[in-house]
Amino acid sequence: xxxxxxxxxxxxxxxxxxxxxxxxxxxxxxxxxxxxxxxxxxxxxxxxxxxxxxxxxxxxxxxxxxxxxxxxxxxxxxxxxxxxxxxxxxxxxxxxxxxxxxxxxxxxxxxxxxxxxxxxxxxxxxxxxxxxxxxxxxxxxxxxxxxxxxxxxxxxxxxxxxxxxxxxxxxxxxxxxxxxxxxxxxxxxxxxxxxxxxxxxxxxxxxxxxxxxxxxxxxxxxxxxxxxxxxxx
Amino acid sequence: xxxxxxxxxxxxxxxxxxxxxxxxxxxxxxxxxxxxxxxxxxxxxxxxxxxxxxxxxxxxxxxxxxxxxxxxxxxxxxxxxxxxxxxxxxxxxxxxxxxxxxxxxxxxxxxxxxxxxxxxxxxxxxxxxxxxxxxxxxxxxxx
Numbered sequence: 001x002x003x004x005x006x007x008x009x010x011x012x013x014x015x016x017x018x019x020x021x022x023x024x025x026x027x028x029x030x031x032x033x034x035x036x037x038x039x040x041x042x043x044x045x046x047x048x049x050x051x052x053x054x055x056x057x058x059x060x061x062x063x064x065x066x067x068x069x070x071x072x073x074x075x076x077x078x079x080x081x082x083x084x085x086x087x088x089x090x091x092x093x094x095x096x097x098x099x100x101x102x103x104x105x106x107x108x109x110x111x112x113x114x115x116x117x118x119x120x121x122x123x124x125x126x127x128x129x130x131x132x133x134x135x136x137x138x139x140x141x142x143x144x145x146x147x148x149x150x151x152x153x154x155x156x157x158x159x160x161x162x163x164x165x166x167x168x169x170x171x172x173x174x175x176x177x178x179x180x181x182x183x184x185x186x187x188x189x190x191x192x193x194x195x196x197x198x199x200x201x202x203x204x205x206x207x208x209x210x211x212x213x214x215x216x217x218x219x220x221x222x223x224x225x226x227x228x229x230x231x232x233x
Numbered sequence: 234x235x236x237x238x239x240x241x242x243x244x245x246x247x248x249x250x251x252x253x254x255x256x257x258x259x260x261x262x263x264x265x266x267x268x269x270x271x272x273x274x275x276x277x278x279x280x281x282x283x284x285x286x287x288x289x290x291x292x293x294x295x296x297x298x299x300x301x302x303x304x305x306x307x308x309x310x311x312x313x314x315x316x317x318x319x320x321x322x323x324x325x326x327x328x329x330x331x332x333x334x335x336x337x338x339x340x341x342x343x344x345x346x347x348x349x350x351x352x353x354x355x356x357x358x359x360x361x362x363x364x365x366x367x368x369x370x371x372x373x374x375x376x
Contacts, residue, residue: 099291106323123241131288138289201332202322 082148083121085109085129089141096139103132108206110163118159120208121147164209171213174200178220186231193224234258237276240265242350244338245293245320246280248312250351251358252298253279256309265347293320311365312358334361 085104089097107128109117119125126145133143150156174196181192200221207214236253238246242265254261264276272278279286280294286301287294295316299309318324318331319338337357342350367375 103323130282134282134288135291205322 080149081121082118082150083126083129084112084116084118084146084148085133085143086116086146087133087136087141087143088115089136089139096135096141100132100136100139103128103135106202106206108163108167108208110159110166112159118148160209164211167203167207167209167211168213170203171211171217174203174217175213175220178217178224181224182227186228189224189231190228193221193228196221196224234260235262235264235273235276237264237266237272237278238280240267240347241342242338242347243320243342244316244335245295247338247351247354248295248316248358249279249286249298251355252295252304252309254355255359256304257298257302263348263351291321291323291325293317295320308362308366308369311369312361315361330361 087100089100091097104111104117107119107125109119109129111117117129119129126147129145133145136143150159177192178196181189181196184192200217203217204214236250236258238250242250250261250263264273266272266281269278269282269284272281277286278284279298281287286297289297292300293313293316296313298304299313314326315328315330315334318326318328319335322331338350338354341353345353364375
């Protein structure tokens with residue numbers, strides 16, 4: 001599997017920062033080909049499927065968040081490998097249909113067609129789709145699990161953008177709720193904070209492409225936490 | 234007896250292996266495979282696709298083992314709820330311990346081989362069992 005980033009402009013003023021990125025990529029088993037001071041160009045051979053494919057995106061993001069200026073807003077690292085679940089369930093009973101739908105939603109799977117869903121492949125997503133396939137079969141349906149590569153980078157980018165947009169909506173909902181909670185009495189504010197934090201953890205788990213709204217959502221919950229603290233102090 | 238499961242064990246497989254070794258088969262030997270087809274004929278598969286001792290009806294393999302071998306013990310079921318949430322995270326149970334346990338096991342599997350992960354995680358489950366047993370007896374969190 002080959003993962004690529006588009007060329008990014010960075011100003012890595014400290015070599016320590018670059019060291020951090022190199023270390024992160026080394027953990028991922030990726031090979032870095034070129035890295036220079038004015039422009040950062042990564043052409044890396046990605047990790048085996050067992051490693052999270054999004055980890056490379058994360059490494060690049062973390063590196064860039066530590067003070068570099070990014071020329072482009074989004075660093076897109078090709079996932080390379082996807083895991084697909086093709087399934088068909090009888091219309092009745094509806095309970096297994098609902099269970100499968102709910103599980104797919106929680107995983108953040110993207111629907112490609114009716115009965116065909118996809119996730120970036122890693123050991124967890126693959127395992128979860130395999131269990132779901134078994135659930136479908138036990139419910140009298142048909143299911144197969146596939147590992148696949150997108151036919152073109154553009155196609156993959158479009159799907160990733162769709163997933164990112166969906167997740168962005170979930171983050172924005174959290175931001176909104178955190179804002180509303182600010183005007184609630186402190187007890188209610190604290191309870192809401194607990195609930196929103198659990199929800200944020202869930203959303204982050206299915207945020208495979210680091211949606212830009214992640215940072216503001218985290219900040220909104222931190223602000224809510226701070227307002228609870230202030231009252232307690 | 235030989236038991237087979239998938240390589241790279243996390244929470245459900247380590248907890249299941251612990252359950253097997255402690256409560257079902259003290260002589261248990263564990264084999265790790267990459268694919269269900271690689272399960273040796275003399276081994277009982279668990280937490281692997283198509284096996285009886287695996288995920289069924291929204292339950293994890295640890296729960297399947299408890300049901301199959303009728304281990305009707307409230308402390309083991311308390312562990313099952315934690316393992317279920319750590320593995321499936323579907324909010325069926327209230328198990329705040331799950332997230333921590335999941336991270337510890339995932340981390341452990343990054344730095345140790347399969348056999349060692351089982352050896353190192355077993356005392357953790359012994360401790361969790363003891364803790365939950367005391368909690369059940371006291372009716373509150375033990376000191």
